[in-house]
Amino acid sequence: MSETALKPKMSKETLLPLLAAHVMEHGLGGASLRPLAKAAGTSDRMLIYHFGNKEQLITDLLGYIAAIYSTALEAALGPERAATRQECAARILAQSREPMMQQFMVLWWEIVAGAARGIPGYKPAAEAMIAKQVDWLEQQMPEDDPDPKGGARYLMTLLEGTLMLGTVGHARTAREGLLASDLAREVAGKGPAT
Amino acid sequence: MSETALKPKMSKETLLPLLAAHVMEHGLGGASLRPLAKAAGTSDRMLIYHFGNKEQLITDLLGYIAAIYSTALEAALGPERAATRQECAARILAQSREPMMQQFMVLWWEIVAGAARGIPGYKPAAEAMIAKQVDWLEQQMPEDDPDPKGGARYLMTLLEGTLMLGTVGHARTAREGLLASDLAREVAGKGPAT
DNA sequence: AACCTTATGTAGCGACTGCTACAAGAGTCA
DNA sequence: TGACTCTTGTAGCAGTCGCTACATAAGGTT
Numbered sequence: 001m002s003e004t005a006l007k008p009k010m011s012k013e014t015l016l017p018l019l020a021a022h023v024m025e026h027g028l029g030g031a032s033l034r035p036l037a038k039a040a041g042t043s044d045r046m047l048i049y050h051f052g053n054k055e056q057l058i059t060d061l062l063g064y065i066a067a068i069y070s071t072a073l074e075a076a077l078g079p080e081r082a083a084t085r086q087e088c089a090a091r092i093l094a095q096s097r098e099p100m101m102q103q104f105m106v107l108w109w110e111i112v113a114g115a116a117r118g119i120p121g122y123k124p125a126a127e128a129m130i131a132k133q134v135d136w137l138e139q140q141m142p143e144d145d146p147d148p149k150g151g152a153r154y155l156m157t158l159l160e161g162t163l164m165l166g167t168v169g170h171a172r173t174a175r176e177g178l179l180a181s182d183l184a185r186e187v188a189g190k191g192p193a194t
Numbered sequence: 195m196s197e198t199a200l201k202p203k204m205s206k207e208t209l210l211p212l213l214a215a216h217v218m219e220h221g222l223g224g225a226s227l228r229p230l231a232k233a234a235g236t237s238d239r240m241l242i243y244h245f246g247n248k249e250q251l252i253t254d255l256l257g258y259i260a261a262i263y264s265t266a267l268e269a270a271l272g273p274e275r276a277a278t279r280q281e282c283a284a285r286i287l288a289q290s291r292e293p294m295m296q297q298f299m300v301l302w303w304e305i306v307a308g309a310a311r312g313i314p315g316y317k318p319a320a321e322a323m324i325a326k327q328v329d330w331l332e333q334q335m336p337e338d339d340p341d342p343k344g345g346a347r348y349l350m351t352l353l354e355g356t357l358m359l360g361t362v363g364h365a366r367t368a369r370e371g372l373l374a375s376d377l378a379r380e381v382a383g384k385g386p387a388t
Numbered sequence: 389a390a391c392c393t394t395a396t397g398t399a400g401c402g403a404c405t406g407c408t409a410c411a412a413g414a415g416t417c418a
Numbered sequence: 419t420g421a422c423t424c425t426t427g428t429a430g431c432a433g434t435c436g437c438t439a440c441a442t443a444a445g446g447t448t
Binding site: 177 | 303317321328348350356368370379
């Protein structure tokens with residue numbers, strides 16, 4: 001029983017986390033087999049062996065990323081809801097400013113672009129991630145909200161617009177837009193008289 | 195004076211429209227010199243000659259696309275404003291459903307993704323296009339709007355979120371969100387009693 | 389032991405990438 | 419006319435792309 005090296009016996013399941021880490025850092029569009037393989041401690045030869053071809057690899061990888069995104073959201077879901085829609089929005093935006101989420105956003109826009117272009121695998125992944133986030137948002141809505149389902153979708157739309165404007169250098173535009181929204185009006189109604 | 199062929203004497207200015215047409219159809223990320231050159235009736239050799247290198251070509255091309263986007267918006271601006279924010283939003287969304295705008299959107303998400311990744315030239319182009327669209331939207335706002343500047347930015351945020359959700363297959367999510375927004379409330383207020 | 393499936397390494401193929409060296413035609417100015 | 423600049427074509431280089439042919443080693447089955 002020497003047990004010197006203990007081969008890890010790689011498979012799709014062991015490869016995907018390493019591949020995902022690589023695309024999180026270096027992007028999805030420019031990813032090619034050899035760098036991906038190196039990041040996963042293998043050869044391009046073996047990636048093709050396990051996934052069949054690159055398109056399937058990307059599809060599987062997007063599915064995996066969507067899945068870990070879901071679990072990340074569930075992990076971030078505390079039992080406490082927000083008290084107002086305003087606070088709910090603020091909480092999401094604060095979370096989106098964390099470094100890991102920032103890194104996710106860079107990948108996210110690549111996924112959106114791929115979905116828009118119709119590249120195989122991109123649209124289902126994007127759809128799943130949005131669906132999960134809407135669900136999550138719905139659970140975050142204030143308990144006394146008159147329309148949690150519609151409100152969550154409204155907030156989702158507004159927040160995604162805000163995030164997009166932020167990534168293209170128009171965070172100020174989005175902020176001024178949010179201040180002019182009914183979210184601010186809600187707060188103004190609960191605050192001192194205008 | 196035979197004047198048989200009449201060489202077009204190409205330059206950046208004559209090339210850019212042809213290059214832009216090509217990327218509108220085939221995308222920006224996967225664009226390589228030889229197909230671009232073929233679309234413009236030249237050789238990769240000449241593209242490098244005129245633009246110096248590919249990065250500069252892409253930068254110039256993005257600038258050109260942002261410029262023609264501006265003029266397209268100005269051309270689409272009729273003298274009549276919308277009567278309500280609701281109508282304003284509906285008008286923009288209707289315009290965004292036209293085929294040419296659809297094609298533009300596919301390119302747009304690539305630009306957003308490039309801006310998020312920090313690829314040179316992408317962020318300034320995205321910034322310029324958004325800035326132009328906010329200006330345009332501000333001019334489209336109802337004449338009696340209490341806060342056209344903030345309202346335009348609010349609508350912008352909401353509309354961009356709507357467009358994004360639409361491209362990833364969540365048009366329904368966005369629609370339900372818009373129905374739950376204060377835009378619908380405005381309409382409800384002006385309509386029959388709830 | 390013979391065999392057969394699974395997993396992996398080595399080497400390379402043809403296509404494509406951005407880019408360049410070299411040469412040559414066209415026009416301009418001395 | 420000769421020199422010089424601007425523009426263009428031809429050919430190719432070194433590198434990367436996804437993918438494959440071939441060989442080999444290991445482990446399980448008969």
